[in-house]
Amino acid sequence: MKKYLYLFLLIIFIISFKSKNEYVISYPKSWPEPAYDFKKYPLDSAKVQLGRILFYDPKLSRDGTISCASCHLQQTGFTHIDHDLSHGIDGKIGKRNSLALINLAWSKQFMWDGAIHHIDAQALAPISNPDEMDNSINQVVATLRKSKAYKNKFAEAWGDTTITGERVLKSIAQFCLTLVSSHSKYDKVINKTGEEFSVIEQKGYEVFKAKCNSCHTEPLFTNNTFQKNGIEIDTSLNDIGRMLVTQKAKDSLLFKVPTLRNIAVTYPYMHDGRFANIQMVLFHYSTNTKMRIELGEQDKKALIAFLKTLTDEAFLRDKAYSFLSIE
Amino acid sequence: MKQIKNCTLLFVFFISSYSNLYSQKLVPFDISFQLIGMKSLEKLNDIQIETCKFYISNIKFYSNSSVLYGNSNFYKLIDFKSDTSVVITTQIPSNIYVDAISFDLGIDSNVNKQGIQGGDLDPTMGMYWSWQSGYINFKLEGISPKCNTRKNKFQYHIGGFTADQYPLQTINIHKTNKNNASIAIDLFTFFNYIVLDKEPSIMIPGKRAVELSNIVKSMFSASK
Numbered sequence: 001m002k003k004y005l006y007l008f009l010l011i012i013f014i015i016s017f018k019s020k021n022e023y024v025i026s027y028p029k030s031w032p033e034p035a036y037d038f039k040k041y042p043l044d045s046a047k048v049q050l051g052r053i054l055f056y057d058p059k060l061s062r063d064g065t066i067s068c069a070s071c072h073l074q075q076t077g078f079t080h081i082d083h084d085l086s087h088g089i090d091g092k093i094g095k096r097n098s099l100a101l102i103n104l105a106w107s108k109q110f111m112w113d114g115a116i117h118h119i120d121a122q123a124l125a126p127i128s129n130p131d132e133m134d135n136s137i138n139q140v141v142a143t144l145r146k147s148k149a150y151k152n153k154f155a156e157a158w159g160d161t162t163i164t165g166e167r168v169l170k171s172i173a174q175f176c177l178t179l180v181s182s183h184s185k186y187d188k189v190i191n192k193t194g195e196e197f198s199v200i201e202q203k204g205y206e207v208f209k210a211k212c213n214s215c216h217t218e219p220l221f222t223n224n225t226f227q228k229n230g231i232e233i234d235t236s237l238n239d240i241g242r243m244l245v246t247q248k249a250k251d252s253l254l255f256k257v258p259t260l261r262n263i264a265v266t267y268p269y270m271h272d273g274r275f276a277n278i279q280m281v282l283f284h285y286s287t288n289t290k291m292r293i294e295l296g297e298q299d300k301k302a303l304i305a306f307l308k309t310l311t312d313e314a315f316l317r318d319k320a321y322s323f324l325s326i327e
Numbered sequence: 328m329k330q331i332k333n334c335t336l337l338f339v340f341f342i343s344s345y346s347n348l349y350s351q352k353l354v355p356f357d358i359s360f361q362l363i364g365m366k367s368l369e370k371l372n373d374i375q376i377e378t379c380k381f382y383i384s385n386i387k388f389y390s391n392s393s394v395l396y397g398n399s400n401f402y403k404l405i406d407f408k409s410d411t412s413v414v415i416t417t418q419i420p421s422n423i424y425v426d427a428i429s430f431d432l433g434i435d436s437n438v439n440k441q442g443i444q445g446g447d448l449d450p451t452m453g454m455y456w457s458w459q460s461g462y463i464n465f466k467l468e469g470i471s472p473k474c475n476t477r478k479n480k481f482q483y484h485i486g487g488f489t490a491d492q493y494p495l496q497t498i499n500i501h502k503t504n505k506n507n508a509s510i511a512i513d514l515f516t517f518f519n520y521i522v523l524d525k526e527p528s529i530m531i532p533g534k535r536a537v538e539l540s541n542i543v544k545s546m547f548s549a550s551k
Contacts, residue, residue: 116460117439117442117460118441118442118460120443121442121455121460122460125457128457128458164445165443165451166443166444166445166449167445170443173442245459247492
């Protein structure tokens with residue numbers, strides 16, 4: 001009898017040892033399943049932590065000044081505010097407004113035009129972009145290989161001190177996948193965990209469900225598709241959006257529907273940041289000729305009140321996502 | 328006595344054929360790639376090749392037109408660097424008599440859809456597009472005064488993996504030896520087709536990449 005008990009304990013020990021490092025994201029039961037296959041590719045705590053360190057390390061840029069966090073700041077929904085077009089290395093100004101890194105596990109394509117098809121490949125884009133970090137994955141690997149601290153961190157996460165492009169990119173991807181926002185006031189109301197909408201917020205929610213939900217679908221507040229929304233092309237940028245990737249005329253001027261979660265803190269809006277505040281966005285929708293959405297002044301006030309309930313303070317301040325240094 | 332002897336023989340036969348099936352002896356199979364025409368292109372056409380690299384994958388071994396062995400987990404980057412010849416070694420079962428092989432020139436859509444991989448597929452190999460993700464199947468770069476480009480460079484990067492932008496080609500080498508294959512890559516086939524001053528580069532997936540992939544495919548043949 002005793003030997004079976006020991007065998008049982010041994011098995012339990014082995015099983016617990018194997019999954020000790022697994023990092024499981026949490027989200028409400030009512031949410032759809034993530035697009036990312038966590039069963040096949042589970043997250044690992046050591047890899048997540050390494051990815052977080054890399055995310056905040058400006059050493060990944062050509063001159064050591066720009067990190068991912070330079071354009072993706074936690075306090076403002078992992079994007080940066082007050083800039084219509086993001087700027088990167090040497091103060092260069094880019095072509096688009098940075099996207100908020102929120103709930104990426106539910107996306108199948110990344111960037112405003114879906115140019116990146118897998119989250120593991122995502123970090124390669126800003127690292128290589130001459131207006132952003134102006135570096136190469138080869139140079140990133142060479143830089144990290146000079147650091148004993150990084151070698152040790154990679155060994156902790158990946159089993160040995162070899163630093164490769166694959167390991168760098170996958171670590172950053174793992175960290176990005178943990179950025180889940182699901183504790184806003186809206187969530188607390190919907191999940192009945194003790195909060196209620198005010199009268200105007202409730203009114204705004206009704207307007208939202210009637211007029212905005214088809215593209216900014218709950219609970220992610222995006223349906224993760226590419227859409228036109230009536231904005232005219234900016235001839236100083238000539239950004240044709242999705243068509244750049246698919247080369248199909250039908251995809252001209254289509255852009256990915258961004259999430260509205262934390263929208264109050266992620267201004268300005270649209271792929272080129274042309275709208276400084278939500279009022280301007282609603283003015284566009286209620287007046288443009290291509291895709292008009294009827295919104296009275298009271299509707300707009302209520303809608304803005306509702307959209308503010310999508311701010312998730314816990315997410316914006318969670319220390320688990322904040323700056324972490326390698327040393 | 329005879330019955331026991333027969334049983335024993337039968338038993339030994341079973342064991343040996345069993346182990347033959349499940350623990351096959353693997354032997355090396357060498358594939359050599361040679362770039363043909365480098366010197367002539369330089370002397371006669373003023374075309375200098377600086378980079379030629381490509382992926383081969385999904386290799387299959389044939390005997391009498393039937394596939395006897397395939398390795399779908401086989402991915403190799405062939406990078407000529409400053410040589411005109413590259414030899415790689417793979418493994419095949421010892422008991423097959425190979426007379427032809429085939430392989431894909433590039434990385435298939437299944438692997439592309441899984442994102443980033445390591446080893447020969449690591450993005451530090453310089454064969455992964457950063458701005459629109461996906462592997463580059465074939466890269467050919469160099470200099471020619473015919474190119475009205477910066478530094479007279481020509482750059483042909485052929486890749487793509489979505490259904491309508493899929494330039495993956497299967498190369499059939501109809502004649503090999505039992506333990507090795509020798510493949511010639513005739514650069515003239517490409518440069519006789521391409522009009523350097525009109526088309527010095529391709530850097531994106533799409534229809535043209537698919538068209539050019541057919542030309543690239545026709546460069547490959549069994550060495551004479």
